[in-house]
Amino acid sequence: MRSVAARVWLVALLALPMLVAQWGLPVPRLDADAVEYFSHVRSLYFDHDLDFANEFTHFGILTRGDKRQPTVTGHRRTIFSVGPALLWMPFYAVGDLVARAEGRVEDGYSPAHIRSVTLGSLAYGVAGLLLVASLLLSVVPPAIAALTVLALGYGTFLYWYMVHEAAMSHALSFFMAAVVLRVWWPSRTRLSLGRALALGLCIGLAATVRWQNGVLLLLPAASCLRSLRHELGSTLRAGAATIAAFVVGASPQMLAWKAIFGAYLLADPPHGRDFLRLDHPYLLQTFFSSRHGLLYWTPLLWAGFLGYVLLLRRDRFVALATGVPLALMSYVNVCSGDWWAGGSFSNRRFDSVLPFLALGMAMVFEWLARHVARRPLVPLGAAALALTLWNGLFMEQYRRNLIPRDDTVSFAGVAENNATLLSGFVGTPVAWPANIVFSLQHRAPITKYDLAVGQYLFYRQNNLGGVIDLGNERGDPGLLLEGWARPIACGGDARCRTIEGAARLLVPLDVPEDLVATVRARGPGSLAFQVNGRDLVSWPLEEDAFVERRVSLPREGLVRELNELRLTATPGPVVIDRIAFERVGQRGRR
Numbered sequence: 001m002r003s004v005a006a007r008v009w010l011v012a013l014l015a016l017p018m019l020v021a022q023w024g025l026p027v028p029r030l031d032a033d034a035v036e037y038f039s040h041v042r043s044l045y046f047d048h049d050l051d052f053a054n055e056f057t058h059f060g061i062l063t064r065g066d067k068r069q070p071t072v073t074g075h076r077r078t079i080f081s082v083g084p085a086l087l088w089m090p091f092y093a094v095g096d097l098v099a100r101a102e103g104r105v106e107d108g109y110s111p112a113h114i115r116s117v118t119l120g121s122l123a124y125g126v127a128g129l130l131l132v133a134s135l136l137l138s139v140v141p142p143a144i145a146a147l148t149v150l151a152l153g154y155g156t157f158l159y160w161y162m163v164h165e166a167a168m169s170h171a172l173s174f175f176m177a178a179v180v181l182r183v184w185w186p187s188r189t190r191l192s193l194g195r196a197l198a199l200g201l202c203i204g205l206a207a208t209v210r211w212q213n214g215v216l217l218l219l220p221a222a223s224c225l226r227s228l229r230h231e232l233g234s235t236l237r238a239g240a241a242t243i244a245a246f247v248v249g250a251s252p253q254m255l256a257w258k259a260i261f262g263a264y265l266l267a268d269p270p271h272g273r274d275f276l277r278l279d280h281p282y283l284l285q286t287f288f289s290s291r292h293g294l295l296y297w298t299p300l301l302w303a304g305f306l307g308y309v310l311l312l313r314r315d316r317f318v319a320l321a322t323g324v325p326l327a328l329m330s331y332v333n334v335c336s337g338d339w340w341a342g343g344s345f346s347n348r349r350f351d352s353v354l355p356f357l358a359l360g361m362a363m364v365f366e367w368l369a370r371h372v373a374r375r376p377l378v379p380l381g382a383a384a385l386a387l388t389l390w391n392g393l394f395m396e397q398y399r400r401n402l403i404p405r406d407d408t409v410s411f412a413g414v415a416e417n418n419a420t421l422l423s424g425f426v427g428t429p430v431a432w433p434a435n436i437v438f439s440l441q442h443r444a445p446i447t448k449y450d451l452a453v454g455q456y457l458f459y460r461q462n463n464l465g466g467v468i469d470l471g472n473e474r475g476d477p478g479l480l481l482e483g484w485a486r487p488i489a490c491g492g493d494a495r496c497r498t499i500e501g502a503a504r505l506l507v508p509l510d511v512p513e514d515l516v517a518t519v520r521a522r523g524p525g526s527l528a529f530q531v532n533g534r535d536l537v538s539w540p541l542e543e544d545a546f547v548e549r550r551v552s553l554p555r556e557g558l559v560r561e562l563n564e565l566r567l568t569a570t571p572g573p574v575v576i577d578r579i580a581f582e583r584v585g586q587r588g589r590r
Contacts, residue, residue, distance in 0.1 A: 006142065006146070010130070010133060010146050010149070010150075011126070011130065013150060014126050014129055014130070014149070014150070014153055015122075015126045018122055018125075018126070018153075018159070018162055018163050019122065021163045022118060022119070022122055022162075022163045022164075022166065025163070025164070027111040027114050027115055028114060028118065028165070028166075028167060030059065030114065030167055032342070032343060033080060033168055033169075033342075034165065034167035034168055035055075035056075035059045035061065036052075036078050036079075036080040037080055037084045037085065037167060037168060037169060038055075038114070038117060038167055039052045039055035039056065039059070039078075040052075040078075040080070040082055040084065040085035041084070041085035041088045041089060041092050041117065042055055042092075042108040042109070042113070043055055044085055044089070045089065045092055045093070045096070045108065046107065046108045049259070050075060050082070050256055050259045050260055051074070051075050051076070052075070052076045052078060053075075053076055056076055058107075058109060062076070071260055071261055071262065072261070072262045073259060073260060073261065073262045075259060075260045075261075076260075077260070077261075077270075078260065078270070079269075079270040079271050080169075080270075081169065081208055081209060081210060081211060081253060081256075082208055082252050082253050082256040083169070083172070083176075083205060083206075083207075083208030083209030083210075083252070083253065084168075084169045084172050084209055086205075086208065086252060087120065087124060087172050087175075087209070088116075088117050088120045088121075088172075090120075091116045091117060091119060091120030091123070092113060092116050092117060092120070094116055095110075095112045095113045095114075095115060095116025095117070096108070096112075096113060096116075098112040098116070099112035099113055114167065117166070117167050118166035118167055119166075120166075121161070121162060121166035121167070121168070121171040121172060122162050122163065122166055122171070124171055124172050124175040125153075125158060125161075125162035125171035125174060125175060126153075126162075127175055127178075128171070128174050128175035128176075128177075128178035128179070128355070129149045129152060129153050129178075130149070131175075131178040131179060131181075131182045131355075132148075132149050132152065132178050132181075132182075132355050132358045133145050133146065133148075133149040134182065135181060135182050135185050135355075136148055136149070136358065136359070136362050138185070139359065139362060139363075140362045140363070140365070140366045141366070144362055144365050144366045144369065145362065147365055148358055148361050148362040148365055149358065151300060151361065151365075152354060152357075152358050152361065155298075155300040156298050156300060156301060156346070156354065157170075157297070157298055157344075157345050157346035157347070157348055157350075157351075158170070158171065158174060158351070158354060160345040160346075161345070161348060161351070164345075165345070168348075169209055169210055169351075170348050170351040171351075172209050173206070173209045173210040173213065173351040173352045174351045174352060174354050174355070176202065176205060176206035176209050176213060176352070177206060177213060177216065177351070177352035177353070177354070177355050177356075178355040179202050179206070180199065180202045180203050180206055180213075180216045180219065181219070181322070181355045181356070183195070183198055183199050183202055184199055184219045184220065184223070187223070188219075188222075188223055188317070188318065188321065189223065189226055189227065189317070190223065190226075190227045190231070191220055191223045191224065191227070191235075191238040191242070192238070193234075193237060193238055193241055195238075196220060196237075196238040196239070196241040196242045196245070197241050197242070197244075197245045198245070199219070199220050199242055199245070200217075200220070200241060200242035200243060200244065200245025200246040200248075200249065201245040201246070201248060201249040202249065203216045203217055203219075203220075203242075203246050203249065204245065204246040204247065204248060204249020204250035204251070205249040205250070205252075206249075206352070207246075207249070207250050207253065208249070208250055208252050208253040210351070210352060211253075211269075212329055212332050212333075212349075212352065213352050214246075214250075215325050215328050215329050215332070216325055216352075217242070217243075217246060218321075218324055218325040218328065219321060219322070219325060220238070220239070220242045221239075222317075222320070222321035222324070223238075223321070224238060224239045224242075226317065271337065272337075274337060275336065275337040276332070276335055276336060276337065277335050277337070278331075278332075278335050279335075280335060280511075281331065281334045281335050282334050282335070282339040283334050284434040284437065284453075285334075285339055285340075285434075285453055285454060286333060286334040286339045286340075286347060287334075287434070288430075288431045288432075288433075288434035288435070288453075289340065289431075289434070289453045289454040290428075290431070290450040290451070290453075290454065291340040291453070291454030291455075292340040292341055292344045292345075292346060292347050293340075293347065293431070293434075294346060294347040294350055295430060296428070296430045296431055297345070297346035297347065297430075298346045298347075299430045300361075301350075301357055301361075303360060303361045303364040303365070304354075304356075304357025304358065304359075304360040304361045304364075305357065305360060306360065306364060307357075307359065307360025307361055307362070307363035307364040308323050308326075308359075308360045308363075310360075310363035310364065310367055311323075311359055311360060311363050314363070318359075322356050322359060323356075325356070326353050326356040326357070329350075329352060329353050330350070330353060333347070333349045333350060336349065337460060338460050338461065340454060342461065389422075390418065393417075393418040393421050393422060394414065394418065396421055397414065397417045397418070397421065402417045403417065423446075423447050423450075424445075424446075424447055426446070427439070427446035427447065427449065428447075428449070428450055431449055431450060434449065434453070435449035435450070438452070438453065442481070442506065442562065442564060444481050444506075445481075448478050448481065449478075450478065451478025451479075452478035452479055452506055452508070452562065453478075453561075453562075455478065455479065455508050456508045456509065456510055457507065457508060457509060457581055458509075458510070458583065459509075459510035460510075464508075466580055466581045466582060466583075467578060467579075467580045467581070468505065468507075468578065468579045468580075468581075469578050470484070470487075470496060470497040470576055470577065470578055470579065478506075479505050479506045479507075479508070480497075480503075480505050481503070481504040481505060481506065481564075482503065482504060483499050483500075483501065483502050483503025483504060483567075484497050484498075484499060484503050484505075485497055485498040485499070485500075488575075490546075490575055490577065494577060496575045496576060496577045497575070497576055498573045498574065498575050498576075499567060499569050499572065499573065499574055499576065500569060500572040500573045500574075501568065501569060501572060502566055502567065502568045502569075503566070503567050503569075504564055504565065504566050504567075505564075505565050505567075505579075506562045506563065506564060506565070507531075507562070507563040507564075507565050507581070508561060508562055508563075509558060509559075509560065509561065509563060510560070510561075511560050512555040512556075512558035512559060512560060513555050513558070513583060513584075513585075514552070514553070514554055514555050514583070514584035514585055515552075515553040515555075515558070515581050515582065515583060515584060516550055516551070516552055516553065516581070516582045516584060517529070517550065517551050517553055517565075517579060517580070517581050518548050518549070518550050518579070518580045518581075518582070519539075519548070519549050519550075519551075519567075519576065519578075519579050520546050520547070520548050520576070520577040520578050520579075520580075521541055521546065521547065521549070521574055521575060521576040521577065522541055522542055522543065522544070522545055522546045522547065522574070522575050523541045523543060523569060523572065523573060523574035523575055524541070524543045524571065524572075525540075525541065525569065525570045525571045525572065525574075526538050526539055526540050526541060526569075526570050527539050527541055527549070527567060527568070527569055527570075527574055528567070528568040528570065529549075529551055529565075529566075529567060530565070530566040530567075530568070531553060531557055531558070531563060531564070531565055531566075532557060532558065532559065532563055532564055533564070534557050536551050536553070536557075537549075537551045538570075541574060546575075546577060552584070553581075565579075
């Protein structure tokens with residue numbers, strides 16, 4: 001890849017397929033986060049301010065609860081950063097010229113304006129990948145470097161945010177993190193004054209794209225700590241220069257906050273004080289939940305994390321200097337209020353750690369290439385093992401009559417059955433080890449993990465609204481454990497479930513809080529109610545009519561995340577329509 005031809009090929013392999021894919025899509029309809037990022041660039045370009053009232057009116061969100069009331073400066077509130085607008089501005093200006101030439105200015109909202117922003121994200125994403133490639137050339141052979149950046153571009157969520165949702169900040173954040181790492185790399189053991197200024201300025205600008213990128217200051221900090229004992233004066237000057245340049249680089253965001261909120265620095269994140277809870281990590285959920293867990297959706301990144309073991313053996317300083325910000329940014333992400341990152345593809349908030357994970361991926365790829373060259377039977381054995389596993393699962397399908405014994409069958413059907421059988425035996429492999437921990441902790445089938453973890457009764461968006469509707473055909477199956485029959489009709493359009501003996505379900509909470517549970521049921525005898533192994537109440541029921549029974553659940557008897565509720569019917573059977581939970585107060589909420 002050091003030759004010109006190799007570099008051209010790499011650029012072509014990265015840029016052309018993505019460009020064709022993005023251009024082949026319709027001009028995106030902006031919604032959610034993209035609306036507010038686009039509003040920044042449109043307002044700065046046309047109105048020369050950060051008053052988004054007209055942009056929010058155009059997009060139909062001005063009357064939304066968080067936008068209706070102006071801030072102290074008379075502006076409209078936004079929780080999004082100004083950095084993407086600054087990086088998009090040259091592209092947006094070109095888009096404006098194209099729109100004017102086509103006679104379709106449309107006040108900055110035309111397809112040409114929107115397309116210019118998405119092409120800008122694509123260009124920055126490709127540039128970031130090339131920067132990572134140039135860095136990796138000093139660490140691994142050229143072929144491994146090229147393979148790593150191709151895998152990073154096409155095998156992670158980065159592709160989605162360069163092509164499909166390119167009007168977001170994530171390709172830009174990746175680019176800025178790659179710039180910072182590339183600027184730091186040549187002088188990682190000793191920062192010159194000029195390099196310190198450049199590095200501080202880049203980190204400041206990176207922080208205006210995504211605020212968590214301020215953690216990248218740990219890179220120059222590591223360099224300064226390494227040289228502090230030997231060159232005290234020059235090290236202190238370099239450190240001071242880095243901080244001063246960082247403030248300059250971050251000043252656009254501080255000026256934006258001043259214009260919108262009336263203060264250069266905010267006491268709490270714009271999302272709210274409750275959004276970032278550093279004492280409340282969602283570690284296993286963020287990485288392994290089917291609700292956008294990073295390693296569940298993007299298992300290739302396992303190589304990025306595991307590769308740091310190899311990097312530590314090769315270069316302890318680089319491994320620690322890059323591993324600490326990698327770990328800290330990851331921790332910030334697992335402490336975010338909506339750890340699943342909203343409507344994310346995979347977990348998009350890990351955008352700025354991708355250049356660091358590329359180092360680990362390159363280490364793993366190099367290790368694999370070296371060991372395969374020495375032991376060529378290993379990949380053949382792995383392939384044979386995979387095909388043997390496929391054959392074994394296929395036979396199990398045949399044994400269980402999951403496929404016809406004397407007829408045709410579709411590949412999709414066979415593959416689906418094999419996946420179902422495999423997950424039934426060992427769980428979803430991309431959720432290891434979290435689903436194993438879940439299964440042991442709750443004495444539940446390992447397959448329940450995928451649908452249970454990530455649901456909440458009340459917490460943030462897309463919660464259950466406090467109601468577990470047992471009659472639903474989907475029936476929140478991840479929350480129902482043993483003892484529940486299939487849904488049955490129980491009057492009109494209602495559908496219920498029957499229990500004979502005991503049945504368990506999981507009750508997901510963000511934090512323990514005082515609740516009242518209401519169970520709507522009918523049947524002979526009584527129904528006992530137990531939470532987390534503690535007997536609370538036993539109710540008499542009516543055999544011919546549904547009755548509602550209520551019980552208080554004090555927070556002291558509940559736990560964070562998944563609580564176990566056990567219902568016991570005596571003598572049974574008991575038909576249950578639904579279980580609803582209400583909050584008594586705000587105690588226990590953060």
